[in-house]
Each structure stands twice: as structure tokens, then as C-alpha cells.
Amino acid sequence: MYIRELSKPDGRKLNLYSRRPIAWDIPPSLLEAPPGANPHLRWHPLRGEWVAYAAYRQTRTFLPPPEYNPFAPSNDPVHPTELPRGDYDMAVFDNRFPALTGSAHDPPESLVDTLPARGQCEVVVFTQDPEGALGRLPLDQIELLLEIWSHRTEVLERRGDVRYVLPFENRGAEVGVTLHHPHGQIYAYPFVPPIPQAMHENEAAHFELARTPLLQDLIGAEVQSGERVLYQGREAIAFVPACARYPYEVWVAPITAVASFFDLTPGQRADLACALKTVLLKYDGLWQRPFPYLMAWYQAPLDGNPHPEVHLHAEFYPPYRSQDRLKYLAGTELAAGMFANDALPEEKARELQAVAVKW
Amino acid sequence: MYIRELSKPDGRKLNLYSRRPIAWDIPPSLLEAPPGANPHLRWHPLRGEWVAYAAYRQTRTFLPPPEYNPFAPSNDPVHPTELPRGDYDMAVFDNRFPALTGSAHDPPESLVDTLPARGQCEVVVFTQDPEGALGRLPLDQIELLLEIWSHRTEVLERRGDVRYVLPFENRGAEVGVTLHHPHGQIYAYPFVPPIPQAMHENEAAHFELARTPLLQDLIGAEVQSGERVLYQGREAIAFVPACARYPYEVWVAPITAVASFFDLTPGQRADLACALKTVLLKYDGLWQRPFPYLMAWYQAPLDGNPHPEVHLHAEFYPPYRSQDRLKYLAGTELAAGMFANDALPEEKARELQAVAVKW
Numbered sequence: 001m002y003i004r005e006l007s008k009p010d011g012r013k014l015n016l017y018s019r020r021p022i023a024w025d026i027p028p029s030l031l032e033a034p035p036g037a038n039p040h041l042r043w044h045p046l047r048g049e050w051v052a053y054a055a056y057r058q059t060r061t062f063l064p065p066p067e068y069n070p071f072a073p074s075n076d077p078v079h080p081t082e083l084p085r086g087d088y089d090m091a092v093f094d095n096r097f098p099a100l101t102g103s104a105h106d107p108p109e110s111l112v113d114t115l116p117a118r119g120q121c122e123v124v125v126f127t128q129d130p131e132g133a134l135g136r137l138p139l140d141q142i143e144l145l146l147e148i149w150s151h152r153t154e155v156l157e158r159r160g161d162v163r164y165v166l167p168f169e170n171r172g173a174e175v176g177v178t179l180h181h182p183h184g185q186i187y188a189y190p191f192v193p194p195i196p197q198a199m200h201e202n203e204a205a206h207f208e209l210a211r212t213p214l215l216q217d218l219i220g221a222e223v224q225s226g227e228r229v230l231y232q233g234r235e236a237i238a239f240v241p242a243c244a245r246y247p248y249e250v251w252v253a254p255i256t257a258v259a260s261f262f263d264l265t266p267g268q269r270a271d272l273a274c275a276l277k278t279v280l281l282k283y284d285g286l287w288q289r290p291f292p293y294l295m296a297w298y299q300a301p302l303d304g305n306p307h308p309e310v311h312l313h314a315e316f317y318p319p320y321r322s323q324d325r326l327k328y329l330a331g332t333e334l335a336a337g338m339f340a341n342d343a344l345p346e347e348k349a350r351e352l353q354a355v356a357v358k359w
Numbered sequence: 360m361y362i363r364e365l366s367k368p369d370g371r372k373l374n375l376y377s378r379r380p381i382a383w384d385i386p387p388s389l390l391e392a393p394p395g396a397n398p399h400l401r402w403h404p405l406r407g408e409w410v411a412y413a414a415y416r417q418t419r420t421f422l423p424p425p426e427y428n429p430f431a432p433s434n435d436p437v438h439p440t441e442l443p444r445g446d447y448d449m450a451v452f453d454n455r456f457p458a459l460t461g462s463a464h465d466p467p468e469s470l471v472d473t474l475p476a477r478g479q480c481e482v483v484v485f486t487q488d489p490e491g492a493l494g495r496l497p498l499d500q501i502e503l504l505l506e507i508w509s510h511r512t513e514v515l516e517r518r519g520d521v522r523y524v525l526p527f528e529n530r531g532a533e534v535g536v537t538l539h540h541p542h543g544q545i546y547a548y549p550f551v552p553p554i555p556q557a558m559h560e561n562e563a564a565h566f567e568l569a570r571t572p573l574l575q576d577l578i579g580a581e582v583q584s585g586e587r588v589l590y591q592g593r594e595a596i597a598f599v600p601a602c603a604r605y606p607y608e609v610w611v612a613p614i615t616a617v618a619s620f621f622d623l624t625p626g627q628r629a630d631l632a633c634a635l636k637t638v639l640l641k642y643d644g645l646w647q648r649p650f651p652y653l654m655a656w657y658q659a660p661l662d663g664n665p666h667p668e669v670h671l672h673a674e675f676y677p678p679y680r681s682q683d684r685l686k687y688l689a690g691t692e693l694a695a696g697m698f699a700n701d702a703l704p705e706e707k708a709r710e711l712q713a714v715a716v717k718w
Contacts, residue, residue: 045565045602046561046577050697051697051698051699051700052698052699052700099699111577111580111584112577168689168691168694170689176689195696196696202404202407214404218470243402243403317693326535328529330527330653332411332525335653335655336525336546336548336553338409338553339410340412341410343414347414
């Protein structure tokens with residue numbers, strides 16, 4: 001992996017990544033962020049969680065026409081974009097409209113507790129091709145992405161104020177995506193957010209009793225059943241979990257637990273890339289159209305401790321329950337926290353198993 | 360409040376409610392549920408929560424044309440509906456497609472724990488007028504609804520297998536509503552679901568220290584500030600909470616804590632109806648169009664204990680962040696559990712305060 005670290009004129013970091021050496025003469029891109037990003041956190045005492053407020057985000061770019069794609073590589077100073085022209089594979093840069101940023105300061109007084117919304121929001125552009133898709137990238141470029149997530153986690157850990165790094169991709173207008181150029185995001189939180197925190201507590205309780213990681217045991221049972229498996233290689237697996245909350249929910253993981261991206265062996269990384277590509281191609285093949293989803297990668301918190309109980313994995317939450325019907329989150333999901341799934345995981349696994357994948 | 364309890368031909372319960380006596384000769388309505396509803400629960404070991412599976416729900420009614428409105432009062436045996444003709448205000452009946460039902464039995468074996476999805480899903484039709492809206496009902500009919508929620512909670516508690524009763528309304532196609540005739544739902548869970556459970560834990564921890572209910576203290580601070588208050592009567596209040604997760608989030612509550620609907624005094628109920636109507640009319644007045652939302656009412660769990668720490672209240676989660684933009688729940692909300700709000704609660708409160716309400 002080759003890296004070029006640049007700074008944009010507004011001070012934001014821009015990192016170019018490539019499988020090949022990157023030329024020295026690539027200038028940073030010129031698009032500037034509006035000044036004054038100063039998000040803050042407020043404590044929600046009833047739910048016991050932080051909420052981030054970033055009021056200036058209301059003005060963020062919204063479904064611009066193709067000629068205004070801010071992720072298109074360009075050296076045009078009149079219509080600047082986030083990425084420079086040049087030979088590289090992927091790029092990571094600070095979000096122009098961060099919900100969390102290292103420069104947050106002086107939160108307002110409130111009747112609930114407040115804090116500066118420290119942390120980091122990064123954008124990961126997967127390819128220079130605005131018409132591309134993560135699943136159509138060559139395998140070694142998907143492996144590169146796994147290496148980039150590892151590198152970003154290391155870099156963000158070094159800051160000292162980040163406790164959790166979550167790479168994710170929102171894909172499709174159905175999940176609110178405002179820019180269709182293939183990209184994901186990385187949120188670096190100054191605390192462990194509620195959902196990974198709950199997972200870690202359940203993983204720790206299981207490990208305490210069983211001395212084996214919870215998800216590794218679950219994957220062992222999925223392998224043995226085979227009923228919901230979409231891909232099984234030597235080192236990685238993709239499956240519809242028996243407890244899927246979304247109809248087309250899929251999990252991707254190494255078969256043997258590793259806590260974080262930087263614990264992956266090259267063999268695990270290569271097989272994870274195969275598992276990931278298989279899922280993405282099956283999704284797009286299912287209805288012969290781009291399949292929207294939220295993909296999130298869970299790893300260990302950054303607290304200086306080893307986490308043998310934590311099992312790095314991705315969860316996909318697609319918004320559709322059938323070809324023409326969305327699954328809306330409503331009363332029972334958003335207000336009670338109990339998901340009601342209209343489909344059996346076994347049925348949806350069969351649908352996805354039946355999609356032939358051609359690489 | 361007058362009640363008529365009927366049984367539909369398929370065995371489902373139908374309760375008619377009215378402010379006036381109900382005639383004896385109203386026949387039950389004739390629409391039948393497809394047989395075989397047998398939902399089950401599976402345990403999600405990573406999240407530590409139950410997920411409900413109700414596969415037969417895939418076939419449920421979806422945005423039918425007006426002439427097929429299944430909530431229109433009708434005695435036509437050829438095109439049966441859920442409601443009979445007659446003089447009554449509201450009706451509550453068992454959902455045809457329940458995610459939870461008392462007759463659930465023999466859950467399938469799985470590699471995760473399973474249970475029958477016991478409990479109850481009820482539909483509450485707010486008015487016989489398919490073009491009506493909860494906020495446009497007369498005040499005493501909104502008071503009736505608060506009495507109905509109290510009665511349903513009592514009835515469901517008597518079953519013995521219900522631990523939590525959540526009345527809610529999903530309103531608008533934006534939140535996935537499949538039938539536009541004004542109605543809400545009641546979910547009666549066989550356990551306390553994760554979100555009310557977390558609230559109760561935070562309320563109990565606060566009460567242990569302060570000897571006062573958490574939300575009552577929060578409301579005291581909101582009253583003192585006044586900045587986000589939308590309605591304040593002698594007994595009830597409506598406000599945008601300082602820790603709002605959704606841009607137009609509003610909470611409605613009695614000013615003094617009561618644990619459950621059946622603890623409300625007539626004075627509190629009357630003022631809560633005013634607070635609720637005010638919020639609903641402000642919502643619809645904001646952009647002069649029906650305002651979509653999820654409204655959920657939180658009350659104490661049904662565990663036989665008094666709950667002086669619990670404070671009955673409603674939370675509204677509207678899906679819009681501005682007149683033409685939806686707030687999508689994506690990576691940070693659904694995968695991490697940290698909400699990022701693009702708007703300050705103070706700004707959104709000012710917008711709603713500025714909406715004049717005419718009754």
C-alpha cells in the first residue's frame with residue numbers, strides 16, 4: 001500500500017492510497033470547507049447517550065447534478081473538487097461538514113450536560129470512477145480498502161482522543177445518500193457509541209463464561225448449519241444471520257475472531273475481500289439494479305486493552321423487504337427497539353444464494 | 360366513556376368506544392384475518408435483544424385505493440371491512456397481521472434461542488372519517504383516546520403475559536404508513552423492550568439519588584428556561600427537548616410525574632389533550648400540509664411494582680429536517696446509535712412556537 005499525505009488549502013487532511021507508487025507532483029485539491037464547524041454533544045438523560053449537534057450541516061451538498069460532483073478528480077481552480085487528478089486508487093479526506101471534529105470547542109450551556117463534539121469524520125472515496133461500485137472493484141482494490149480502514153484506525157488511535165472507529169457506507173437514495181460517487185465514511189468517536197458498547201458487553205459476558213468469542217461461536221453454528229451461508233472461504237464467511245433484523249441483512253467476518261482491522265492476516269484480508277465482493281455482487285444481481293444498503297464494520301474499542309472477545313465484522317442493513325417495498329423503521333423498531341421482520345432469514349438467504357455471481 | 364366489546368367472525372376482538380352510549384344492535388364487522396398467524400421471537404446474542412418474525416405479514420394490505428379502505432365503517436358482506444356502521448367515536452381491534460399474538464406457539468428450532476411471539480398487536484381507529492386527523496378531533500375525543508389507552512393497558516395487563524404496553528401512531532407515507540385512515544397501534548410485549556428498559560434504568564438511577572423523577576426534573580428545567588416550550592398548561596406541557604435527536608422532536612407530558620395512563624387525573628388528562636392537540640396543529644400548520652411523524656407513548660412496565668421514577672410521556676419523531684428534506688437514519692444513527700442532528704432544538708422550537716394555532 002502506498003500513501004500520500006496532503007493538506008488542503010483549508011487545513012483539512014487528504015490522503016491518497018494506491019496499490020502502486022503515487023507520483024510526487026500531485027497537488028492537493030482546492031475545494032474548501034465553510035469555516036466555523038464547531039459541533040457539540042448534549043447528554044440525553046432518559047436514553048443515557050450523547051447526541052451530536054452540527055447545525056451548519058443543513059447547507060451540505062444535496063444530490064448535485066453530475067457536472068458538480070465534488071468527488072470527481074479535478075485540478076480546475078474555478079470549479080474545485082475534493083480530489084486532485086493523478087494515478088491513485090482511493091482517497092480519504094476530512095468531511096467538509098463534520099458531526100465530530102478535533103477542533104470542536106466551547107460547547108453552549110444547556111440544561112443537559114454538553115461537551116465539544118471531538119472526534120473525526122472522514123470520507124473514503126472508493127474509486128475515481130463516479131459510475132463505479134465497491135462490488136465491481138478488482139479484488140486487490142477491495143483488499144486495499146481493508147488496509148486503508150486499518151491505517152485510518154491506527155492514525156485515529158494515535159490522536160489519543162478517539163475511543164471508537166466505525167467505517168461505514170450508506171449506499172442509495174433510499175438511505176439518504178446525497179452523492180452517488182462510490183464512497184464510504186469513517187466516524188471516529190470520543191466515546192464508545194451505544195450499539196458497539198452493547199455488543200462488547202454481550203461479547204465480554206459470553207467470553208467470561210465460554211472462553212471463546214461470541215460471534216466466532218455463532219459463526220461456527222452457521223457453518224455447521226450452512227442454511228444461511230452466502231460465501232464460505234478458508235478464512236472468511238458471509239451469511240444471513242439467524243437473528244437478522246432486516247430482511248436482507250448480511251454479516252461478513254473472518255471465521256476466526258480478530259479484534260480489529262490491524263489484526264487481520266494477509267490471508268484473512270484476501271478472503272474477506274472475496275466474501276465482501278460476493279455479497280455486493282449478489283445484492284446487485286438480485287434485482288439487476290444497484291442494491292441500497294447501510295454497511296457498517298464493527299471492531300474493538302481503542303482503550304489500550306486487548307479484546308479477545310471482540311470479533312471484527314461487517315453488518316449490512318438493506319432498506320428493502322422485497323423488490324418494490326421498503327422496510328420502514330417505525331413504532332416498534334424506533335420507539336421500542338424490537339425489530340419486527342416480515343421475512344424469515346432462511347427465505348432471504350435462499351434468494352441471495354440463488355443469485356449467480358460472475359467476477 | 361362507553362365501551363362495546365364484540366368478537367369478529369374470525370375470533371378477533373373488536374372494541375367500540377364512545378363519549379355517548381352505544382346502540383346495542385351494532386353487529387361486528389366481517390373482514391376476516393388470514394389464518395395461521397404464528398409469529399416467533401429469536402434472540403439476537405450480539406445486541407442482546409429479541410427480534411420478532413412474522414413472515415405472513417409480507418402479504419399485508421398496502422396503500423389500497425380509497426374504495427378498499429379496510430377501516431371504513433361498512434356492513435357490506437361482499438366488501439367487508441374492520442369496522443361496522445354505527446354511532447361510536449373510536450374502535451380498537453386485533454391487528455390482522457400481528458407481530459405478537461397470544462396464540463403464538465411452537466417456535467422453530469434455531470441456532471439462537473427462540474420463543475413464541477406472545478403478546479398483542481391492536482389497531483386504534485381514531486375517527487370514522489377517513490379524511491380526518493388526530494389533531495383535528497374535538498378535545499373531548501382526544502381525551503377519550505387517553506382513556507382508551509388507559510383501558511387497553513388495563514385489559515392487556517389482566518392477560519398476565521404482557522410486560523409492556525406501547526401505544527403509537529405512525530403517520531404519513533414517509534414513515535411507511537400503508538393505510539391513511541387516521542389510526543394508531545398498540546403493541547403489548549411479553550418483555551420490556553430495550554428502549555423503555557434503558558429509560559427505566561436511567562430513571563431509576565436518578566430517582567435513587569435525587570428522590571425525584573428524572574423527566575419531572577427535566578421538565579422543571581424546561582419550564583424555567585421556557586426557550587423550547589410549545590404549550591404549557593396547569594397540568595401538561597409540550598416542548599422540544601434540549602437533547603432532541605430528531606430536528607422536530609417534541610415531547611408531551613404531564614408536568615407532575617405519573618407512571619401510567621391509568622394514574623392520570625381527569626385534570627391532567629384534559630390538559631394533556633390540549634397539549635397534544637396544540638402540537639398536532641402546530642405540526643400541520645408549519646408547512647400547511649399533513650406533517651408525518653412517529654408518536655410513541657412511554658409508561659411504566661407491567662410488573663406489579665409501583666414506579667414512582669417513571670414519567671408517562673409521548674415522544675414525536677418526525678422524519679423531516681426541513682420542508683423538503685428528510686432526515687435519514689444512516690451510519691451513525693443505525694450502526695453506532697449516536698444521533699447527529701443538523702438543527703439546534705432551540706431553532707426548531709422557535710419555528711414551531713411561531714405557528715399560530717386556531718382551534
